[in-house]
Amino acid sequence: MAPPGLLSLCVLILVVMPHRAYGSGRGPFGRKNGAATTADSGICATSVTIYGYKCEEHEVTTQDGFILNMQRIPEGRVGGNSTGGNKKQPVLIQHGVLVDGMTWLLNSPEQNLPMILADNGFDVWIANSRGTRFSRKHASLDPSQPDFWNWSWDELVTYDLPAVFDFVFNQTGQKIHYIGHSQGTLIGLASFSEGHQAGKLKSAVFLSPIAYLSHMTTALGVVAAKAFVGEITTLLGIAEFNPKGKEVTVFLNSLCNYPGVDCYDLLNALTGNNCCLNLSTANIFLKNEPQSTATKNMVHFAQTVRDGVLAKYNYGRPDYNVMHYGEDTPPLYNISNIPHDLPIFMSYGGLDALSDVQDVQLLLDHLKFHDVGKLTVQYIKNYAHADFIMGISAKDIVYNQVVQFFKNHQ
Numbered sequence: 259m260a261p262p263g264l265l266s267l268c269v270l271i272l273v274v275m276p277h278r279a280y281g282s283g284r285g286p287f288g289r290k291n292g293a294a295t296t297a298d299s300g301i302c303a304t305s306v307t308i309y310g311y312k313c314e315e316h317e318v319t320t321q322d323g324f325i326l327n328m329q330r331i332p333e334g335r336v337g338g339n340s341t342g343g344n345k346k347q348p349v350l351i352q353h354g355v356l357v358d359g360m361t362w363l364l365n366s367p368e369q370n371l372p373m374i375l376a377d378n379g380f381d382v383w384i385a386n387s388r389g390t391r392f393s394r395k396h397a398s399l400d401p402s403q404p405d406f407w408n409w410s411w412d413e414l415v416t417y418d419l420p421a422v423f424d425f426v427f428n429q430t431g432q433k434i435h436y437i438g439h440s441q442g443t444l445i446g447l448a449s450f451s452e453g454h455q456a457g458k459l460k461s462a463v464f465l466s467p468i469a470y471l472s473h474m475t476t477a478l479g480v481v482a483a484k485a486f487v488g489e490i491t492t493l494l495g496i497a498e499f500n501p502k503g504k505e506v507t508v509f510l511n512s513l514c515n516y517p518g519v520d521c522y523d524l525l526n527a528l529t530g531n532n533c534c535l536n537l538s539t540a541n542i543f544l545k546n547e548p549q550s551t552a553t554k555n556m557v558h559f560a561q562t563v564r565d566g567v568l569a570k571y572n573y574g575r576p577d578y579n580v581m582h583y584g585e586d587t588p589p590l591y592n593i594s595n596i597p598h599d600l601p602i603f604m605s606y607g608g609l610d611a612l613s614d615v616q617d618v619q620l621l622l623d624h625l626k627f628h629d630v631g632k633l634t635v636q637y638i639k640n641y642a643h644a645d646f647i648m649g650i651s652a653k654d655i656v657y658n659q660v661v662q663f664f665k666n667h668q
């Protein structure tokens with residue numbers, strides 16, 4: 259679920275603190291060095307086939323060597339046929355930062371997005387970003403090597419997303435409906451603005467959209483973003499940002515001691531803001547997440563909070579930026595360049611501390627030239643960040659509209 263610097267950190271606090279109650283820091287599926295095997299402990303086996311759905315595990319290699327795990331739910335439980343006798347249309351679902359694809363599957367089959375889509379005749383593909391539990395393999399690197407973690411969401415835009423799009427397109431021969439949550443919206447927006455998936459994309463759904471982050475105003479968030487940009491190397495000195503690791507826990511505790519930052523209240527505030535979580539689902543969530551990401555990615559998020567623009571990773575020195583980009587400052591992603599005729603459905607919540615309403619307005623401002631009728635925006639007053647992936651009312655309020663949106667754009 260989570261997102262950006264301060265966002266991520268808020269969510270981190272949210273998930274890390276309660277997680278300690280479980281003691282071991284090892285979920286029911288454990289976590290090995292490198293990738294776990296997916297045959298009997300993967301997401302298909304633990305979360306999909308147990309409900310009577312078919313599910314395939316896939317591996318997709320990015321151009322920079324990462325081997326990503328994907329799940330495919332090719333059909334629904336009942337009536338595997340698509341409407342109108344056409345080939346089933348593929349939907350690609352992309353999770354947020356610090357979690358993996360399993361977060362979509364924690365509620366019952368009647369309530370979770372992938373299975374609802376499968377039951378409605380779609381061919382469902384679930385992505386797992388590099389660094390998460392089942393995507394910790396690389397052609398030549400090992401997660402224990404710092405080089406394995408030398409990336410930010412720029413690389414998710416440049417490598418991960420194209421790899422999974424190409425793979426699904428190749429397997430299905432059809433244009434793809436995209437769904438992103440949180441960081442999944444960010445990389446989708448950035449990618450589509452650069453024209454990357456133009457020929458392979460049919461429509462896009464953005465839940466809890468994240469692009470501009472400057473309106474996050476919680477004390478912890480602000481402190482976190484500053485700390486992240488300023489002290490990251492000295493304080494953490496690590497390449498892998500493992501929310502369950504000792505360094506990160508110490509780091510977060512130190513932030514919580516800043517004047518004005520009250521992590522206990524924040525935790526309550528964040529948890530309470532999600533109107534509609536099922537307690538037992540939330541508990542499963544806490545046991546399975548959060549997942550690792552690159553520290554560099556967290557720094558990039560913190561830069562986004564600090565700078566208020568959507569730009570590539572800032573190397574922190576003009577000469578370094580020149581080396582990487584040929585310019586003093588990192589190039590901007592221009593959201594206005596998203597093809598104006600791309601069908602978009604966007605849904606955001608009034609209580610979302612991470613995808614702040616003002617930041618969403620800024621994002622919508624950049625889409626003001628979008629073709630009339632191609633942009634549908636849904637505002638859900640009492641929804642917060644996690645309601646979009648785990649809310650027990652999400653089917654009625656959000657997912658049914660997503661299904662209808664896809665059916666309208668076959």
Ligand SMILES: *[C@@H]1O[C@H](CO)[C@@H](O)[C@H](O)[C@H]1NC(C)=O
Binds near residue numbers: 336337338339
């Ligand atoms: C699905 O299609 C096949 C052949 O096209 C047909 O025999 C079968 O009855 C259909 N199943 C359902 C549930 O509609």
Ligand SMILES: *[C@@H]1O[C@H](CO)[C@@H](O)[C@H](O)[C@H]1NC(C)=O
Binds near residue numbers: 405408
């Ligand atoms: C990380 O990757 C960049 C290219 O994206 C490269 O310029 C840089 O040297 C790498 N850093 C390390 C520590 O390997």
Ligand SMILES: *[C@@H]1O[C@H](CO)[C@@H](O)[C@H](O)[C@H]1NC(C)=O
Binds near residue numbers: 427429430
């Ligand atoms: C998928 O890729 C293989 C080669 O890797 C190619 O032969 C095949 O035609 C591709 N299929 C589609 C639908 O693009």
Ligand SMILES: *[C@@H]1O[C@H](CO)[C@@H](O)[C@H](O)[C@H]1NC(C)=O
Binds near residue numbers: 366536537538539650
């Ligand atoms: C909450 O989750 C539990 C366990 O999955 C389930 O039995 C229960 O029906 C759920 N409650 C609601 C309101 O969905």
Ligand SMILES: *[C@@H]1O[C@H](CO)[C@@H](O)[C@H](O)[C@H]1NC(C)=O
Binds near residue numbers: 590592593595
């Ligand atoms: C972004 O793209 C739009 C056209 O799609 C253009 O009008 C605008 O000037 C661009 N903004 C920047 C900052 O380059």
